Amino acid sequence: MDDRDGFIWLDGKLVAWRDSRMHVLTHALHYGSAVFEGERIYDGRVFRLAAHSARLIRSANLLDYDLPWSREEIDEATRAVVKANNLTAGYIRPIAWRGSEVLGVSAIGTTVHLAIAPWAQEGRLSVQARDAGINVTMAKYRRPSPETAPGHAKVAGLYVICGIEKDRALKAGFDDALMLDWQGRIAETTGANIFLVIDGRLVTPTPHNFLDGITRRAVMGMARKRGWAVEERDVMPEELARASEVFLCGSAAEIVPVGSIDQHHFQAGPVAKTLMADFQKLVREPDSEGFGDATHLM
Numbered sequence: 001m002d003d004r005d006g007f008i009w010l011d012g013k014l015v016a017w018r019d020s021r022m023h024v025l026t027h028a029l030h031y032g033s034a035v036f037e038g039e040r041i042y043d044g045r046v047f048r049l050a051a052h053s054a055r056l057i058r059s060a061n062l063l064d065y066d067l068p069w070s071r072e073e074i075d076e077a078t079r080a081v082v083k084a085n086n087l088t089a090g091y092i093r094p095i096a097w098r099g100s101e102v103l104g105v106s107a108i109g110t111t112v113h114l115a116i117a118p119w120a121q122e123g124r125l126s127v128q129a130r131d132a133g134i135n136v137t138m139a140k141y142r143r144p145s146p147e148t149a150p151g152h153a154k155v156a157g158l159y160v161i162c163g164i165e166k167d168r169a170l171k172a173g174f175d176d177a178l179m180l181d182w183q184g185r186i187a188e189t190t191g192a193n194i195f196l197v198i199d200g201r202l203v204t205p206t207p208h209n210f211l212d213g214i215t216r217r218a219v220m221g222m223a224r225k226r227g228w229a230v231e232e233r234d235v236m237p238e239e240l241a242r243a244s245e246v247f248l249c250g251s252a253a254e255i256v257p258v259g260s261i262d263q264h265h266f267q268a269g270p271v272a273k274t275l276m277a278d279f280q281k282l283v284r285e286p287d288s289e290g291f292g293d294a295t296h297l298m
């Protein structure tokens with residue numbers, strides 16, 4: 001992955017892909033202090049670019065550091081990456097981290113770096129996943145409480161348990177794992193938010209201390225636009241037995257129907273399919289780079 005053509009924006013300049021490197025004593029590598037985003041390019045534009053750049057800055061602030069670039073500068077740098085790599089579709093990974101001047105838990109005195117890397121792969125769902133839905137299993141680890149970690153930040157360190165659970169799920173033949181929160185309520189999967197359809201109403205967990213996804217906000221907006229009832233509330237795992245449909249959503253995943261969560265089976269049904277079609281239109285609207293429904297990040 002590192003020896004290929006292309007350009008990555010690194011600390012203010014477009015750098016050749018194979019020369020985009022950092023030092024082994026980087027604080028983020030040792031202590032998990034990197035913050036990042038995952039964005040998607042549609043027709044040459046990054047969906048909700050402003051919201052993603054704002055969340056990147058906010059994630060760093062939640063870890064008590066500032067990025068030396070404004071939201072507008074990060075937006076501009078991201079557009080430069082899309083252009084330099086000639087991408088009309090694909091994925092973008094901005095990542096900010098604390099440097100290598102200090103070896104120790106405290107990062108006071110380290111410089112802050114920012115890289116913005118593109119990835120041409122679209123990660124589209126297979127036709128089979130779109131029709132039947134993916135298979136999910138319950139995770140062992142839980143999302144932390146607000147007293148334990150800043151769960152609204154998209155921070156590398158908070159992905160450690162997601163990585164363990166995703167690997168465990170894949171090795172057991174599942175596609176993903178559903179994580180509960182510290183009180184046993186349904187939270188999110190290892191890289192996406194979750195919606196359930198119960199008695200014809202769209203239900204999604206309140207993000208007390210997990211990522212309040214940009215796609216999640218877009219889904220709520222699209223559903224309300226169709227006049228559908230959307231409930232944002234605490235959701236217990238027992239409620240899976242009453243759900244007719246379940247789907248996941250996230251920038252990389254887009255909207256993915258869930259066929260099963262362990263013993264619970266769902267139809268990859270009409271609600272998810274309608275929203276999937278609406279989403280493909282929304283991401284191509286001319287003002288798609290703005291905040292849209294992600295006003296919580298403005």
Ligand code: PMP
Binds near residue numbers: 038188189212214
């Ligand atoms: N939860 C987790 C753990 C994620 O990694 C993601 C993907 N960033 C999401 C939710 C969905 O967030 P978004 O829609 O902003 O991509």
